Amino acid sequence: MIVSARLTFSAAHRLDNPKFDAEWNRRTFDKCNNPGGHGHNYILQVSVRGKIDPESGMVIDLAKLKEIMRERIVDRVDHRNLNADVDFLGGINPTAENLARAFWQQLAPAITQGSLYEIMLQETEKNSVVYRGEDEES
Amino acid sequence: MIVSARLTFSAAHRLDNPKFDAEWNRRTFDKCNNPGGHGHNYILQVSVRGKIDPESGMVIDLAKLKEIMRERIVDRVDHRNLNADVDFLGGINPTAENLARAFWQQLAPAITQGSLYEIMLQETEKNSVVYRGEDEES
Amino acid sequence: MIVSARLTFSAAHRLDNPKFDAEWNRRTFDKCNNPGGHGHNYILQVSVRGKIDPESGMVIDLAKLKEIMRERIVDRVDHRNLNADVDFLGGINPTAENLARAFWQQLAPAITQGSLYEIMLQETEKNSVVYRGEDEES
Amino acid sequence: MIVSARLTFSAAHRLDNPKFDAEWNRRTFDKCNNPGGHGHNYILQVSVRGKIDPESGMVIDLAKLKEIMRERIVDRVDHRNLNADVDFLGGINPTAENLARAFWQQLAPAITQGSLYEIMLQETEKNSVVYRGEDEES
Amino acid sequence: MIVSARLTFSAAHRLDNPKFDAEWNRRTFDKCNNPGGHGHNYILQVSVRGKIDPESGMVIDLAKLKEIMRERIVDRVDHRNLNADVDFLGGINPTAENLARAFWQQLAPAITQGSLYEIMLQETEKNSVVYRGEDEES
Amino acid sequence: MIVSARLTFSAAHRLDNPKFDAEWNRRTFDKCNNPGGHGHNYILQVSVRGKIDPESGMVIDLAKLKEIMRERIVDRVDHRNLNADVDFLGGINPTAENLARAFWQQLAPAITQGSLYEIMLQETEKNSVVYRGEDEES
Numbered sequence: 001m002i003v004s005a006r007l008t009f010s011a012a013h014r015l016d017n018p019k020f021d022a023e024w025n026r027r028t029f030d031k032c033n034n035p036g037g038h039g040h041n042y043i044l045q046v047s048v049r050g051k052i053d054p055e056s057g058m059v060i061d062l063a064k065l066k067e068i069m070r071e072r073i074v075d076r077v078d079h080r081n082l083n084a085d086v087d088f089l090g091g092i093n094p095t096a097e098n099l100a101r102a103f104w105q106q107l108a109p110a111i112t113q114g115s116l117y118e119i120m121l122q123e124t125e126k127n128s129v130v131y132r133g134e135d136e137e138s
Numbered sequence: 139m140i141v142s143a144r145l146t147f148s149a150a151h152r153l154d155n156p157k158f159d160a161e162w163n164r165r166t167f168d169k170c171n172n173p174g175g176h177g178h179n180y181i182l183q184v185s186v187r188g189k190i191d192p193e194s195g196m197v198i199d200l201a202k203l204k205e206i207m208r209e210r211i212v213d214r215v216d217h218r219n220l221n222a223d224v225d226f227l228g229g230i231n232p233t234a235e236n237l238a239r240a241f242w243q244q245l246a247p248a249i250t251q252g253s254l255y256e257i258m259l260q261e262t263e264k265n266s267v268v269y270r271g272e273d274e275e276s
Numbered sequence: 277m278i279v280s281a282r283l284t285f286s287a288a289h290r291l292d293n294p295k296f297d298a299e300w301n302r303r304t305f306d307k308c309n310n311p312g313g314h315g316h317n318y319i320l321q322v323s324v325r326g327k328i329d330p331e332s333g334m335v336i337d338l339a340k341l342k343e344i345m346r347e348r349i350v351d352r353v354d355h356r357n358l359n360a361d362v363d364f365l366g367g368i369n370p371t372a373e374n375l376a377r378a379f380w381q382q383l384a385p386a387i388t389q390g391s392l393y394e395i396m397l398q399e400t401e402k403n404s405v406v407y408r409g410e411d412e413e414s
Numbered sequence: 415m416i417v418s419a420r421l422t423f424s425a426a427h428r429l430d431n432p433k434f435d436a437e438w439n440r441r442t443f444d445k446c447n448n449p450g451g452h453g454h455n456y457i458l459q460v461s462v463r464g465k466i467d468p469e470s471g472m473v474i475d476l477a478k479l480k481e482i483m484r485e486r487i488v489d490r491v492d493h494r495n496l497n498a499d500v501d502f503l504g505g506i507n508p509t510a511e512n513l514a515r516a517f518w519q520q521l522a523p524a525i526t527q528g529s530l531y532e533i534m535l536q537e538t539e540k541n542s543v544v545y546r547g548e549d550e551e552s
Numbered sequence: 553m554i555v556s557a558r559l560t561f562s563a564a565h566r567l568d569n570p571k572f573d574a575e576w577n578r579r580t581f582d583k584c585n586n587p588g589g590h591g592h593n594y595i596l597q598v599s600v601r602g603k604i605d606p607e608s609g610m611v612i613d614l615a616k617l618k619e620i621m622r623e624r625i626v627d628r629v630d631h632r633n634l635n636a637d638v639d640f641l642g643g644i645n646p647t648a649e650n651l652a653r654a655f656w657q658q659l660a661p662a663i664t665q666g667s668l669y670e671i672m673l674q675e676t677e678k679n680s681v682v683y684r685g686e687d688e689e690s
Numbered sequence: 691m692i693v694s695a696r697l698t699f700s701a702a703h704r705l706d707n708p709k710f711d712a713e714w715n716r717r718t719f720d721k722c723n724n725p726g727g728h729g730h731n732y733i734l735q736v737s738v739r740g741k742i743d744p745e746s747g748m749v750i751d752l753a754k755l756k757e758i759m760r761e762r763i764v765d766r767v768d769h770r771n772l773n774a775d776v777d778f779l780g781g782i783n784p785t786a787e788n789l790a791r792a793f794w795q796q797l798a799p800a801i802t803q804g805s806l807y808e809i810m811l812q813e814t815e816k817n818s819v820v821y822r823g824e825d826e827e828s
C-alpha cells in the first residue's frame with residue numbers, strides 16, 4: 001500500500017553551474033539562466049510504502065507525514081530563493097532533479113512508519129520529476 | 139499496457155476503532171474522529187493491465203470498466219455514510235487504505251479482460267492512496 | 277479591483293426540511309436526503325472589492341482575508357457535520373445556497389478593507405453557487 | 415459575448431515598498447518580503463467583450479489575442495524577476511493588484527476588435543485578482 | 553443567488569464559412585479550418601439566477617438542471633460532429649461563440665425556476681467564452 | 691530518476707475496425723463509432739528515465755524533450771483527424787492504447803539522453819492509458 005501527501009510551496013530559483021562560463025550556462029539552461037531568476041508554485045508529493053497498521057487502519061498518518069514535510073522541507077523553502085536562502089541546498093544547482101534528491105535526503109530518515117517510496121516534484125503543469133531513491137551514491 | 143478509468147463519489151465517514159477508547163481514537167484520528175463525521179468528494183481511479191486486443195484495439199472497454207465500477211462500488215457508496223450504510227464495508231474503519239483494499243476485493247473478481255492492476259483513491263487534493271493487491275492476506 | 281482567496285474544507289451534510297414529511301424530502305432531495313448523510317470537499321472562494329491601497333499595493337492582504345475566513349468559517353465547519361455541529365448553521369438546511377448566505381453573514385462584518393463582493397461555494401466539480409449579498413432580507 | 419484566453423508564465427518577485435523602512439515592509443508583506451524573493455506560476459486570463467462578427471463567428475480570434483498577450487506581456491515577464499527585469503514594471507511593487515493594472519495598460523490599446531473587459535491574474539490556487547479597468551486614474 | 557451546473561462532452565468540429573472561399577477560410581481559421589476537423593473535450597457550465605426557495609433551500613435543483621442540460625444539449629452533441637450531426641446547429645459555423653448562443657436558445661425556454669443567467673463554454677484550458685443572452689437579435 | 695513533460699493537443703477521431711461489419715463496430719465501440727467522429731483535448735505525458743547529469747543537474751532538458759514531442763507527435767496530430775490525416779497512424783484504429791503504442795515508436799529512437807520510460811495519454815478526465823514499451827512485438 002502506498003500513501004501520498006501533497007503540499008505546495010512558492011519559491012524563486014535560477015539554473016546555473018558556476019563551474020562553467022556564462023556562455024555554457026546560457027546555452028544549457030536558456031531562459032532558466034536569466035540573471036534575475038524566476039519562480040514557481042511547486043507541488044511536492046511524498047509517497048510512503050508500508051503495510052496497513054491493523055489498529056489505525058493507516059500506513060502512516062498523513063497528517064503526521066505533512067508535519068514532517070512542513071518541518072523538513074516546506075517551511076524552509078516556501079517564499080525563499082532556492083539558490084541563496086536554504087541551508088540544505090547550499091552549492092546545489094536547483095533543477096527539479098537535484099531538488100527531489102535533496103528533499104529525499106531530508107525526508108527519508110524522518111519516515112519511521114513504512115518507508116519513503118517516492119518523491120514527485122512538479123515545477124509547472126508541463127514539467128515534473130519522480131525520484132525513488134535510486135543512484136544516491138552516484 | 140495499463141488503462142485507467144476514473145469516477146467520483148461523495149460520501150460521509152468518521153474514523154474510529156471501537157476496540158479502543160475515546161481518548162485513543164481522539165489521539166489517533168484527531169479531527170477525523172469528530173462524532174458527527176465529515177465527508178469528501180472521493181476520486182476513484184481503477185487501472186487494468188493487459189495486452190491490447192488486436193480486434194478492438196483496447197485492453198478493456200473503459201465504458202465497461204466504468205459500468206463495473208458503478209455497479210460494484212460507486213452506486214453503493216455515493217451519497218452514503220461509509221460507516222453505516224454500505225454492506226461490504228461492515229466493521230471496517232473507513233480510512234482510505236481500508237477503503238482501497240475493500241474496493242479491490244469487490245472489483246478484482248469482476249475484471250475478466252486483463253487483470254486489476256491498481257486502485258488509486260483520493261480523499262482530497264492532499265491525501266491519496268494507491269493499492270496494488272499486495273498483502274491481502276496479512 | 278476584486279481580490280479573491282480560496283480555501284477548502286471537508287464536511288458531512290444531509291438535505292432535509294423537517295417541516296415536511298419523509299416522502300416530500302425524498303422527492304425533493306433524492307439521494308441528498310439519504311439518512312446517514314454524505315459529504316464533500318467544499319471549495320470556498322471569497323472576493324473583496326475595493327481600491328488599491330497605494331502604500332501596500334493591495335486591496336486587502338489576502339493572508340489576512342484567509343485568517344478571517346479560517347476563524348469565521350473554515351475552522352468551524354471543517355471536518356464537521358453541517359447539520360449538527362455548527363452553531364451558526366443551527367436550523368438551516370445545508371444546501372449550497374443556504375450555506376453561502378450564512379457564510380456571507382459571518383464574513384461581511386469582518387471585512388473592513390474594501391467590502392465583501394462575492395462568495396463562491398463549490399460542492400463538487402459539477403455543482404457551485406455564487407452569492408453577492410442580494411435578497412438578504414427576503 | 416465575452417471571450418477569454420488563458421496563458422501562464424513563471425516569474426520571481428518580492429513585495430517591498432521602498433518609501434517605508436524594513437520593519438514596515440516586514441510587517442506589511444511578511445514572508446512575501448523575504449529578501450531573496452520567491453516566485454509563482456502565474457495564470458493570466460484576458461477577457462474581451464464584443465459582438466460576434468457574423469463572418470468569422472468570433473468576437474476576436476483567440477489565437478490573435480494570445481499573440482497580443484505574448485508580445486505585450488508574457489514574453490516580457492516569463493522567466494524574469496518582476497522587480498528588476500521588466501521595463502514597464504519599473505518602480506511598481508509587484509503585488510497581483512499592481513500587476514493586473516499594469517498589464518491592463520499594456521493590453522487595452524492593442525485590442526481593436528471588441529474591447530478589453532477583464533484581466534484575471536492568479537498567483538496561486540489560493541490567491542487571485544480580477545481587474546476591469548476601474549480607478550485607473552486614482 | 554446564482555447556481556451553476558457543469559457537464560462535459562466530447563465532439564468534433566471544423567471552422568469554416570461556406571460563403572467565403574478556401575483561402576479566406578484558411579486565413580481566418582488557420583489550423584481550425586483543417587479539412588478533416590479536430591475536436592475537444594468541451595466544458596459546459598450553465599448558471600441560473602433566482603431567489604432561494606424557502607422550502608427547498610435551492611434556487612433550482614441542480615440535478616434537474618443537469619437533466620435539462622443533458623436532454624437539450626449534451627445528449628445531442630456528445631460524441632458527435634458539430635458540423636454535421638446536430639439538428640439545432642444546422643448551418644452554424646461551430647465557433648465557441650456560436651455554440652454558446654445556440655445552446656442559450658435551447659436552454660432558456662426550459663428553465664422555469666429562476667432564469668438562465670450565463671453559459672460558459674470552454675473549448676480548451678486556454679479558450680473559453682461566456683454568454684449572458686445579449687445581442688440575440690443582432 | 692524519472693522526468694516528465696506534458697503537452698496537449700486537440701484532435702478528432704472515430705473508433706472503427708474495417709475488418710468487421712457495421713453492427714460489430716457499433717456493438718464494440720458504441721458512440722465512439724458514430725460516423726461523423728468526435729474529438730478530445732488529449733494530454734500527452736512523456737517520461738524519460740536516467741541518471742542526473744552532474745554538469746547540468748538534469749536527466750534530459752525538458753525543453754528539448756518537448757521539442758522532440760512537438761516535432762514527432764504534437765505538430766502532426768494537433769487539430770487533425772487521427773483516422774485520416776496522420777501518416778504514421780495509417781491503418782491504425784485510433785484507440786488510446788493504439789495511439790500510445792504508435793507514439794512510443796515515434797519517440798523512442800529520438801530520446802538519446804536517458805531512455806523513454808513511459809507514455810501517458812489521457813483522452814478525458816475519466817479515460818487514460820499508460821504504456822511502458824511492453825509487448826511491442828506481440
